[in-house]
Amino acid sequence: MKAWMDRTTRAAHPSRRPGRMPARGALLAMSLIIPAVPALADINPWIQSDHYNPAKWDTAGLQTDTPWLHPGTWTPGQEWGWLSGDLQSDNILGSWGGIRDELELKGISFGLATSNQFAANPVGGEREGGASLITTLGAAAFVDFQRLFGIEERIYLQASFQSIARTPSLSPNYVGNLLGVQVSSSSNSNGVTRLVNAAVAAEMFGDTTEIVGGRINAGDDFATLSRACTSLNQAICGNPFVGSVNINFPSYPFSTWGGRIKVKPGEAWYAQVGGYQVYPDFFDLNDHGVEFGIPDGSALLGLAEFGFNLGSRAARPGLPGTYKFGGYVDGETHTNLATGADEGATWAAWAMGEQMLFAEADDKSQGLWAWLALSYSPPDVNELEFMTAGGLSYVGLLPGRPLDTASFVFANGVFSDRLAGQGSETVLEVNYRAQLLPAVYLQPDIQYIIDPDGKSDIDDALVVGFTLGAVF
Secondary structure (H helix, E strand, O other): OHHHHHHHHOOOOOOOOOOOOOOOOOOOOOOOOOOOHHHHOOOOOOOOOOOOOHHHOHHHOOOOOOHHHOOOOOOOOOOOHHHHOOOOOOOOOOOHHHHHHHHHHHOEEEEEEEEEEEEEEEEEEOOOOEEEEEEEEEEEEEEEHHHHHOOOOEEEEEEEEEEEEEOOOHHHHHHOOOOOOOOOOOOOOOOEEEEEEEEEEEEEOOOOEEEEEEEEOHHHOOOOOOHHHHOOOOOOOOOOOOHHHHOOOOOOOOOEEEEEEEEOOOOOEEEEEEEEEEOOOOOOHHHOOOOOOOOOOOEEEEEEEEEEEEHHHHOOOOOOEEEEEEEEEEOOOEEOOOOOOEEOOEEEEEEEEEEEEEEOOOOOOOEEEEEEEEEEOOOOOOOEEEEEEEEEEEEOOOOOOOOOEEEEEEEEEEEOOOOOOOOEEEEEEEEEEEEEEOOEEEEEEEEEEEOHHHOOOOEEEEEEEEEEEEEO
16 A cells, blocks of 8 residues: 555646646555655565565566556554554554455455645745645555466556545646646646546566556656655656656546556566557546547657666665666647647657665665656757756654655756747755654655746745645
């Protein structure tokens, strides 16, 4: 349940500009893509290792690229959790009186989590004094067919839903910036419930190849860094690259018909390709994630990525690190920003990595991490031409708080020179994620927005807030 927990903090995020999405909201079920807390310390199977060991495949471990396929580690024997007086339970409702334990042994798992993000801009922006509270609830089911039916093949099913309630989001209604300061940058103040994923996955050829298809999104698999999601800024968390702003990039909770093939013959490297259906109005909140047809203007978004691991992530001595290189081609029709004429496909490329710089102990569960992401897209039809993002995070900075994380992050988006009067927008952010109890975390956050929307005539904005999350 842990890896799923934080995903609810990345709520719906249609752009403030029609057909554009300023930032990713990024992993199925309950994760902000900040690795959920117990996962910071170790790689654990999501059910007892004497029955099944999914850590043999990338999707089951701490350094997974597709954690949404499996729930987090399960601890049996939690009774009714808090209702039984056990505040140290991994989930507030524990084992549901033993029901969850029985289902886990059969290969069936459920997740339920909530997050509540508050943000306000007491200083600066287009309108000072704004405040916004976004509440999300996520639910998911996971089925392991190998365990459920006793078959040899490793086949999985995953389905999830999200419900979101919010006041008008801060970025489009008060700050006026592009890189959304909250998990939702939509001006829509109404709540919505939607289908997120409905996917089937199979691991083949000695577990070196994974094939996934169904209602999925690209943002959970491509151009993502776990360390980037110490941020609460939507443009940074999940997919810190230009594509999350420029195109109809499918990312949590907006899924579409798609498929992905990933090859990972060992711990050192992987390669993957994917194709996804995209279309105008992809981020329409009113379709509730059940637009199963082929709308007018549909096209194919194709992505490819290669990555390699260092140190303990590659089962070798040394500090862990991951580096990725990739790109996409978007087949939709785009508008030339200078002439207004329709043009064909566009593309983007990225290079990004995260590296542990210092470890406090041999298990490398605590210490200092750094990450950086660079990306480019042609300026003729793309709002952002360059994006640079990066940061530092320290796990276990304070004595006696081994699971807390303190972070500094930044992002700079350079607008296309075809957009008169817009230069670049910069986000500076500091936050501290405190694990109050195994099932509850609190993350205070401060952001400073320089030249919102790339315009010097909009006052720089100070944004303060917090996220409170819990897993059930």
